Amino acid sequence: MSDIPTWADIVAYGKAAAPTGLVTFILGALFSRAIYTKKERFDVNQVKYKNGTELAEAQNQAYQEFVAVMGAARNSQTITFDDFVAIASKGETYFYQLKTISDAILGNKIDPTMRDNTFVPIIREAVERLLPLYYQTLINTAMKNEYVYSGALRRENYLSLFGVAEKYKA
């Protein structure tokens, strides 16, 4: 009997240790999947920030145009058909922009600071105050001028907006 391990001892040890090695390997593989490297974090954040600024610019543009046509309609003697169409289409663009942003937020494609500071307040107010008022105004205006208008606020048209408003409640 000597203390020097024989070939058979080494093989037996290897067989016994194999499951442990496998578990370590699997845990290691999963863990590395769950954590970004520094560079990956930086790249992803940079892309998210860029997405956010581009969407913010488009959103601001849509807002300016929406406000401009409403201001013009307010200043004209009576609301003409052209005014009505302009408000309906620019309003649609405004809410469409918010929908695009909401989709990006729900897909986690926007810088979180920008999402919380800039977009979520706008989206929540749009859902809570603007959408119902917007449709009511269009319906009232159409009725006063006897246009046949069948628009109505339907939740399924604004699913992502409602989704963001409900997910990021203050």
Add this chain to the structure above:
Amino acid sequence: MPRNFDLLGLWEAYMADISQSLLIKYGLANRPSQGQTQEWALLARQYAREGANSEVAGERAAQALFRDYRTRHYASQADTIEMLLREIDKK
């Protein structure tokens, strides 16, 4: 190699989310730090244990902790649009 999850990033986003919500909800001038956020949560929980409902407890905790409580009102695009829509509705 692309990663599937970003656990640290999610945790960061979660913590940032609370301070931002406090800022808007209680009209603060500055975003509360993480420490202040936790202090607020502790105090609010204590008030809630003493019998206040959660909304009131949060309000009282914010009032007690934040010196800039209700010093800001966060207005936005919605105010302008709402005013214009109401003007048009009047015509």
